[in-house]
Amino acid sequence: MPRVLSCIQPTGNVHLGNYLGALRNWVAGQHECDAFHGIVDLHALTVTDSPGVLGRNTLELAATLFAVGLDPDAATVFVQSHVPEHPQLGWIMECTVSYGELSRMTQFKDKAAKREADFVSAGLFTYPALQAADILLYDADEVPVGEDQRQHIEITRDIAERFNHRFGPTFTLPKVVTPKAGAKVTDLQDPTSKMSKSSSSEAGIVYLDDDPAAIMKKFKRAVTDSESEVRFDRATKPGVSNLLEILAACTGRTPDAVAADYSQYGPLKNDTGEAVVSVLAPIQERYRELLSDRAELARLLRVGADKARAVASRTLERAYTNIGILPPT
Secondary structure (H helix, E strand, O other), X not given: OOEEXXXXXXXXXXXXXXXXXXXXXXHHHOOOOEEEEEEOHHHHHXXXXXXXXXXXXXXXXHHHHHHHOOOXXXXXXXXXXXXXXXXXXXXXXXXXXXXXXXXXOHHHHHHHHHOOOOOOOHHHHHHHHHHHHHHHOOOOOEEEOOHHHHHHHHHHHHHHHHHHHHHOOOOOOOEEEOOOOOOOOEOOOOOOOEOXXXXXXXXXXXXXXXXXXXXXXXXHOOOOOOOOOOOOOOOOOHHHHHHHHHHHHHHOOOHHHHHOOOOOHHHHHHHHHHHHHHHHHHHHHHHHHHHHOHHHHHHHHHHHHHHHHHHHHHHHHHHHHHHOOOOOO
């Protein structure tokens, strides 16, 4: 059974695109592999500058992951900062990667350029070193990532190879895999762009904790086009196709099969909204239960942290031993 690692940052509310595009696949795959899912709160420090926000976001994200169906008995769900081996190995990774390699990372260039008039954290630059530690600590066989993260996994492999060459076999080289295709969900107000929490407007984003009335309102106002034919065609009818793909994902059908049931946009918008409300109802109920029982939520995260540390501590000890770091007496 391969060990698979997927991580997520606690930097805002989880939305429908996250769920249908990725999280639902995490749930479906947790019994097919040795799944590790980290809430990487230390990475979120690169964009956090207010007290209290990060802890609250981390707690809410943890509640969401359990509410959507991740089973602590099947998957290891943990918070990065609860496993101190992450920053410990992160420093070793910083000392193993070169300045030149980090300076060539596309994401740093892009993010730094967007914030050139603002504070740019050094953590944005060294981010790949900590991310390498996140992955290598768990001897992950596979890391499912989108194309925008492929460079990060490649540099992780480079760091691991360099370390293994210097100090002997220590780390498993992770394999980049394409995640199972989930529904492609785009912004309801801008269907040519993916649904994203960084969008300039929340009118086109359906959050998992939105109440039913808000969800229905967003779908009824979803942008379509000036035609009237209902068909699945991402290129020429992105708004209609987005609705069809969401409804198909919620009902277990194909977008083309769903399209055959409609001749008008109004009923399609309404039925898609109702389907989303129905799918999210049990998730929202479980989410509220967990947030109202902080002791249970803390227990679940302790279970995950204990399981994660059992693996991570062995890997870090192996790295320390192979380097020859003096052990404590």
